[in-house]
Structures are given as structure tokens and as C-alpha cells.
Amino acid sequence: MEAAPVQSAQPLNDPPVVSFVSLGCAKNLVDSEMMLGKLAESGAVISGDEALADTVVVNTCGFLEAARREAMEIIRELAERKRAGELRRIVVAGCLVQRDGEAIRQAVPEVDALIGVNNRDDVVRAVWRLDRDASVDRYLGDYHGQPWRDQGRLRLTPRHYAYLRISEGCNQKCTFCTIPSIRGPMHSKTPDEIAGEARELIADGARELLLIGQDTTSYGEDRADSTGLAGLLRRLDADCDGADWIRLMYVYPSVLTDAMIDAIAECERVVKYIDIPLQHI
Known part of the structure; x- marks a missing residue:
């Protein structure tokens, strides 16, 4: 089975500078590594320093109430930075998005894109804003028995x-x-x-x-x-x-x-x- 092709990233003249916040369990971390790999392949610049980024992706956990609170606190902090002109885009992904969907943006209108767990590969479209006619990008597909291939990751764990x-x-x-x-x-x-x-x-x-x-x-x-x-x-x-x-x-x-x-x-x-x-x- 061949890996899905990386989406072309043409609409923006300058590549986005992306910082990533990965919350939750080890399975979520693998999803974060896959999204980072897709973004790096698309030509986005990955930065470990959030202060240098114009786009932040938050991969959320939705399992426990404490985890949901943590995610929303981080998203609200990012919204403050966006209102201050320090960020261009906020992309929220993961289990909390799959669980709560549009309610996240109702709570924090500054969110630019929502990516559910079944739409992991759409992170490239969301970060590069390939769907330019949409005021908010929503990638909230229902469950489908997709092959969960996890090759091509940009790993966040120590090398060993x-x-x-x-x-x-x-x-x-x-x-x-x-x-x-x-x-x-x-x-x-x-x-x-x-x-x-x-x-x-x-x-x-x-x-x-x-x-x-x-x-x-x-x-x-x-x-x-x-x-x-x-x-x-x-x-x-x-x-x-x-x-x-x-x-x-x-x-x-x-x-x-x-x-x-x-x-x-x-x-x-x-x-x-x-x-x-x-x-x-």
C-alpha cells in the first residue's frame, strides 16, 4: 500500500512557520509526529520556539475533564496572542475536536481550523489554508476503517x-x-x-x-x-x-x-x- 500523496502547498507566498503543542497519550503523540512529518514534507517551517511561529497546531486530548480544561486553557492563551497580532493561525486537532467539534470555536472564535481524529492528514490543508473560501476550515469526518499507517513521522521522543x-x-x-x-x-x-x-x-x-x-x-x-x-x-x-x-x-x-x-x-x-x-x- 502506497502512502497518501502530500498535498501541494501553493496558495501562500511564504511558508508558514509552525509550532506544535501535543497533549495527551502516546497514541496522540504518534498522531502529532505524523502531522509534523506531513507539514515538513509540505514545505512548512517547523519551529520548536513558539515565539517564532505564525501558526500553532494544538493536538488535544478529550479523555478526562482535566485534559479538556488544559487544552482549552492553551487555546485561549493562543487566542490572546492572535488578538495581539502575534499569531496568524490557530489549528486545533485531536480527540477534543472529535468530541466537541464546533463547540470549541464557539468558546474561542479565534480558532481558524478544526481537525478531527479521522482527518489527520488534512493538517496540511489547514495550516496552509488551501481551502481559502472557508472562513473556518472544518475537517470533522466520521469514523472510517482507514489504514492507520504511521510511517514518515517527525519524531518527538528521544532518539533511542x-x-x-x-x-x-x-x-x-x-x-x-x-x-x-x-x-x-x-x-x-x-x-x-x-x-x-x-x-x-x-x-x-x-x-x-x-x-x-x-x-x-x-x-x-x-x-x-x-x-x-x-x-x-x-x-x-x-x-x-x-x-x-x-x-x-x-x-x-x-x-x-x-x-x-x-x-x-x-x-x-x-x-x-x-x-x-x-x-x-
Whole structure:
């Protein structure tokens, strides 16, 4: 499967100077890295100094009330800078946008673009303002079973480790959790796609790969993959020359099987460790 083409960035004479604020979990961080990669490929200038930027992208978390408050506080601070003439564009993306949509702009009218989780690649259109006839750019598509490829990232983690997303969405029905309503049902990448991403991350210097997803233990169930997570761990253990450690995150204990435990015990690169979020216990 070929990567989606990068959108041409023609309407502005000077490239936007973009600063990025990434909030929330490791899955959101991967989305931020993908958006940064797309922006860099489009010709935008990426700046780690927000004071030098004319455009700020905020990739939000919408899971907890505290996270939603944090995101809105940052957006309001950016709005003050825009009113003072220090910023040209404010682009808000991520889970909070998928959850609240237009309500964000009703609260902060200075926001120029809204990007939901299903429209990640539209960040180029939003930052470059390719849809010039729209007073506010809205990219709020419904869930679709898109292939969540995460190659071509501009990484934000230290060079020695990287997050490797194996699936997106969740089929669990926890009453305390809003993630399925935001991220949709589970969609697993194929083992070949994951192995390809792993090789790219290793070539970029990563020595520890952290496997992530809303529910890593259910990996492959949506694809009727009989080997599931255990088979994936064995595949990565065999294929990931150059990686020293493969660490399993976001384990859902009620579906942890003996086959998975055996794979963790027997695979040389797989760390003898599992990460179980407290709300899953």
C-alpha cells in the first residue's frame, strides 16, 4: 500500500512557520509526529520556539475533564496572542475536536481550523489554508476503517525509543471510557505494516519499541487473526534486528492469554513487563 500523496502547498507566498503543542497519550503523540512529518514534507517551517511561529497546531486530548480544561486553557492563551497580532493561525486537532467539534470555536472564535481524529492528514490543508473560501476550515469526518499507517513521522521522543502503534480504536465497552465514541471501533494494522514501521523506526535510531494501542491485547481480533498479539510479538522478535527491547503497553487484563504470556517469556527482545492502565484493573 502506497502512502497518501502530500498535498501541494501553493496558495501562500511564504511558508508558514509552525509550532506544535501535543497533549495527551502516546497514541496522540504518534498522531502529532505524523502531522509534523506531513507539514515538513509540505514545505512548512517547523519551529520548536513558539515565539517564532505564525501558526500553532494544538493536538488535544478529550479523555478526562482535566485534559479538556488544559487544552482549552492553551487555546485561549493562543487566542490572546492572535488578538495581539502575534499569531496568524490557530489549528486545533485531536480527540477534543472529535468530541466537541464546533463547540470549541464557539468558546474561542479565534480558532481558524478544526481537525478531527479521522482527518489527520488534512493538517496540511489547514495550516496552509488551501481551502481559502472557508472562513473556518472544518475537517470533522466520521469514523472510517482507514489504514492507520504511521510511517514518515517527525519524531518527538528521544532518539533511542519510539512508539509503535499496532491498532487504533477499541471494542471494549467500559462505562467510564469515551475512547470508542471518539476513536471508533478497533482497527488492527497488518503484521507486515507493523514490521515495516518497526524497521523505519530502528533505522532512525530507535533501540526500544513501545507497542501501543487503545487495547493491545485484542490485536488482530477485528481481522480474525488466529495468532493475534502472541503471533505479532514473535514476528517482531524475529524481524527487528537492531532493536534491543520491545515493550508491551496498554494491556487489557481480561483478554490476556496464556499464548501471549508464553510469547513474552520466550521472545528474546520482548521485555518481561506489561503496562496495565489502572482503570483496566
